[in-house]
Amino acid sequence: MTITGVLGFPRMGPHRELKTAMEAYWKDGDEAALLSVASGLRKANWRLQQAHGIGHIPSNDFSLYDHVLDTICMTGAVPKRFGEMAGEIDLSTYYAMARGAQDGKRDVQAMEMTKWFDTNYHYIVPEFAPHMPFRLASLKALREFEEAAALGIHTRPVLLGPISFLRLGKSTVEGFDPLSLLDDLLPVYEEVLSRLSAAGADWVQIDEPCLALDLDEKALAAYGPAYARLAKAAPAVKLLCATYFGALPGGSLDALFALPVAGVHLDFVRGAEQADEVLAKLPGDKLLSAGLIDGRNIWRSDLNAALLFAEHAQTLLGAERLILAPSCSLLHAPYSLEAEKKLDPELKSWMAFATEKLDELHVLLAGLVKGRAAIEADLDANAAIFQARARSPRLRNEKVEARLKDVTARSMTRRSPFEARIKAQAARYALPPLPTTTIGSFPQTSEVRKARASLRKGQLSQTAYDEFMRAEIEKAVRLQEDLGIDVLVHGEFERTDMVEYFGEQLDGFAFTSNGWVQSYGSRCVKPPVIYGAVSRPEPMTVLWSRYAQSLTKRPMKGMLTGPVTILQWSFVRNDQPRERTCREIALAIRDEVCDLEAAGLGMIQIDEPALREGLPLRRKDWPAYLKWAGECFRLSVSAVRDETQIHTHMCYSEFNDIIEAIAALDADVISIETSRSRMELLDAFVNFAYPNDIGPGVYDIHSPRVPDRKEMSALLKRALQRLPAERLWVNPDCGLKTRGWPETEQALREMVEAAKDMRAAIR
Secondary structure, eight states: OOEEBOSOOOSSOTTOHHHHHHHHHHHHOOHHHHHHHHHHHHHHHHHHHHHTTOSBEEESOOOSSOHHHHHHHHTTOOOGGGOOOSSSOOHHHHHHHHHOEESSSOEEOOOOEEESTTSSOEEEOOEEOTTOOOOOOOOHHHHHHHHHHHTTOOEEEEEEOHHHHHHTSEESSTTOOGGGGHHHHHHHHHHHHHHHHHTTOOEEEEEOGGGGSOOOHHHHHHHHHHHHHHHHHOTTSEEEEEOOSSOOOHHHHHHHHTSSOSEEEEETTTTGGGHHHHHHHOOTTOEEEEEEEOSSSOBOOOHHHHHHHHHHHHHHHOGGGEEEEESSOGGGSOSOGGGOSSSOHHHHHTBOOHHHHHHHHHHHHHHHHHOGGGGHHHHHHHHHHHHHHHHOGGGOOHHHHHHHHHOOGGGGSOSSOHHHHHHHHHHHHOOOSSOBOOOSBOOOOHHHHHHHHHHHHTSSOHHHHHHHHHHHHHHHHHHHHHHTOSSBOOBOTTOSOTTHHHHTTSEEEEOOSSOOEEEETTEEEOOOEEEEEEEOSSOSSHHHHHHHHHTOSSOBEEEEEOHHHHHHTSEEOSSSOHHHHHHHHHHHHHHHHHHHHHTTOOEEEEEOTTTTTTSOSSGGGHHHHHHHHHHHHHHHHTTSOTTSEEEEEEOSOOOGGGHHHHHHHOOSEEEEOOTTTTTTTHHHHHHHTOOSEEEEBOSOTTSSOOOOHHHHHHHHHHHHHHSOGGGBOBBOSSOOTTSOHHHHHHHHHHHHHHHHHHHHHHO
């Protein structure tokens, strides 16, 4: 009969237990304690899914940092700088690849990190070179299957597919195509499948998310021969090839259906328009895992609509050829609504986290197996929730409607072109060549976090909290002055998160207590929930920014998060176009920009690290997105005077294919992450002849290692070989929130000295 299946489940645990354990290991090196917590979380996830009647429960979806990094280890694709080893990849090497290392054994930079398709999850980028050797260097997939089996739970192991693995990596040699390594890579996958088969696995899920991209003929042609080898390696194992995040191009869908696999998974939430075609074309020898429950958002599913599709699919395919599933891994959803004791009851009734999505699958399955009458009460309750949400007055705001109608092209254009603005700004600030600055945040110490928590609990008065924050800001300002930094920041000590902080002060947003999702490694974020019309009741950052500027004669940047990033890093209402919601946010940010300028802040940074992340997977959809995303950014900044300098920041993205859209933002200064790639990402700006100023990051803030002055100088030399000094700024890759004060002070001191060295060299 029809069953349910899950592609992956949240790793962090209901209360971020894995985060705590990881960070403890990085501090004290207690590997056994970390592995014990990890084992407990896996066990709890499997048993939870078993209790919900999930037919295909995943294993090897868990990770101690990142599933792509796990695949790097499985295949032995470890860059040589991390050392040679004959056996399995050890945990210290694993984390050195993820975070870099600077200890008695190693002083090595981390591997690059970038966004997982159009999500806010970051993966470690594999590095590939000609004649690269592969070997089975991690038995994690086998061990976790056996671990579940020992609990009496039969699982469906999950592997990142070989072609997507190669496509998601980077070449270390210009012009080299990693796909040419496929024949050398496949023996590792064949061995893994053979071992899983011997251990009793009957299904293995192989994720090929790159099928949702616009692949060339060479890549598409590689799938057939590769999967023929995989199917032959373990004939007793049925392969489920899974793809998600959108509808597939026609060639990709045909290639998927031609594979010698027993089943396919497709996303019918983001790829709903392809559902009828899939049902009509699905070969008779394959079952369909239908992604009907949204794995990317927190809203309840329309169970009546999902059941209608499931009934139709079961009629066409037969019960034995259908699996009901979420659209993608539930990695991107918070763990459970159970911990949300303070969430507004009405809003909470509209939501479903990962655990509740298992409930939705259970209801759908019951409807198919037992008939609609068996779940009539569930369907009626679900329909009532959707009707109540549609009628709720919380969704609309007449003033916001009126402002949107008043937006014109002039509202999205600066008063003068960049050439005129930069002259006015240079006259106002008289900065030295290669001016130094930071991206915004400074270390969030335990004392800072304790003060915020105490304020929220009522244990600290607002007056005492404000005094504490003023003291922290003043210490940061004095340190920056002492270090010789040219353009200062206030440190953002009052902010929990660069999106949450703003959402808490905007109408139309709601917040969870425990709605954490993994962003990378141990870094978790708690996305705000945008449920209604967005507006700004009052200024959000002016108080602290004005105070910080009053402490110094040097320029102080006002720090804001841009509208596209607030949109991308929130759980967004799904009852209106995302473009409209983004414009509402842009108008709120525009008001804040104007108030900062009026308060004397002459430099304002509006960060848009998620601009590239929001790019649709299919190129045909890019122009529309880039148009409205760029308009929203310009709408937020274009009311200021010429002498007010607008900065923006982007990180962990490939810029080559959207460089025109980035230039169209018309920010006066853009800072970007470039240190892990050793300035390679700067080439996109050079080749395009990017017209405005650029601050390429000279050290990696996501690594605990502190680069010295010589290392940063070398990166600056690379930048100066590409761009003239008068166009360059000097800054870290990103904000310093996650770092400690000693390493921050040391690194910034080295950065300033490196800038001074380069100034002397170019005179």
